[in-house]
C-alpha cells in the first residue's frame with residue numbers, strides 16, 4: 232500500500248474481494264499485474280453490487296474459484312500500455328464487460344452489441360486468455376504446496392471489488408470531465424441500470440404510446456422502467472413481490488404496480504390482461520431470472536406482436552409454452568441490454584441529467600470495501616436496491 236506513483240510498470244499489491252467457493256468471499260491481499268500493451272490499470276473509486284456477482288459467487292455459469300468479484304464500478308486510470316492512445320493517466324473510466332472492435336460481422340451489422348473479436352468473457356479471463364490478478368505466493372503456497380502465485384479469475388474481464396484492476400482499453404468508457412453526475416450514480420450505470428434501459432430502447436425498441444410490463448423492480452428493472460418512460464410508453468406496469476418497490480417504481484415512471492402475492496389465485500399474465508383491456512402489453516421485460524416466469528411473460532403480451540426480452544441470467548425449470556410463442560410473439564435474450572457501452576453510456580449519463588432520472592433513488596446502502604461481508608445481509612432487506620462500495 233502507500234504511494235504507487237513509482238509503480239506504474241510493476242505489480243501492485245492491494246486489497247480485493249476474493250471468492251473461494253459458493254458464497255465464500257472476503258477481503259484478501261492480491262497482486263494486480265501491470266497492463267499489457269493494449270490494456271489499462273485502474274485505481275477504483277467506487278463499485279456496486281449487481282445480480283451477476285451473486286451468480287458468479289455461486290459458480291454460475293462456471294465454478295471459477297478463486298475469483299475477484301464485481302463488475303460495476305468507476306475508477307481512475309493509473310497506468311496505460313504502450314499501444315493505448317485514447318486514454319491517459321488520471322482519466323475517469325467505467326470498466327465494461329463488452330468490447331467493441333467496430334469491424335467484425337456483428338459490429339458491422341449494427342444489429343447487436345455482441346462483438347466477435349472482443350466478446351463478453353464467461354471464462355473469467357482477459358480477452359487473450361490470461362489473468363492480471365493473482366494471489367501472492369505466500370497466500371497460495373498453503374493450498375498448492377508450491378511457492379508460485381495462484382491465478383485469480385476475473386468477473387467477466389472486470390473485477391471491480393478491488394483497489395486496482397486491469398482492463399483492455401477498448402472495454403473502458405471514458406467519462407467527459409465536464410460531466411457532473413455524482414460518481415456513485417455513474418457506477419450504477421456500469422451494468423444493471425443500463426442493461427434494463429437498453430433492453431427497452433435498443434432491444435425491444437418500445438414506441439411512444441405503447442404498453443410495457445417489467446418483471447422485477449431491482450436496479451435492472453428500474454432501468455427498464457426509466458427507458459420505457461423516456462420512450463413515451465403510455466402504460467408501464469411494474470411487477471414485484473416486494474411492496475416497497477411500488478414507490479421506487481413510481482419514482483422512475485411506472486403507471487401501475489402489481490404485487491402478485493396479493494393475488495394468489497390469479498396468474499400474473501391474467502392480472503396484466505385485466506389492466507390492459509384483455510389484450511396484454513406490447514412488451515415485457517423479464518428481469519427476475521426466474522425461469523418459471525417465462526411463460527407468464529409471454530402470456531402477458533399481445534397475440535401477434537408481443538415481445539418478451541429476457542434480461543436476467545437464470546435457469547429454466549419448466550417447459551416453454553410452445554403455443555404462446557407460436558401465436559406470433561417474439562422471445563429475445565439480451566446481454567447488457569444490447570448496448571455498446573462506449574457510445575451508449577455517455578449518452579445515457581447525459582440523458583439521465585437532462586430528463587431528471589432520479590438515480591439517487593437507486594442508492595440505498597453504502598459500505599467500505601472491507602465490510603463486504605455485510606452485502607449478503609443487506610440484500611435481504613426489503614428496502615435494498617443498490618449497494619455502493621467505497622474503495
Ligand SMILES: [Zn+2]
Nearest residue numbers: 332335338346
Ligand atoms: Zn466486433
Ligand SMILES: [Zn+2]
Nearest residue numbers: 281283422423
Ligand atoms: Zn451486472
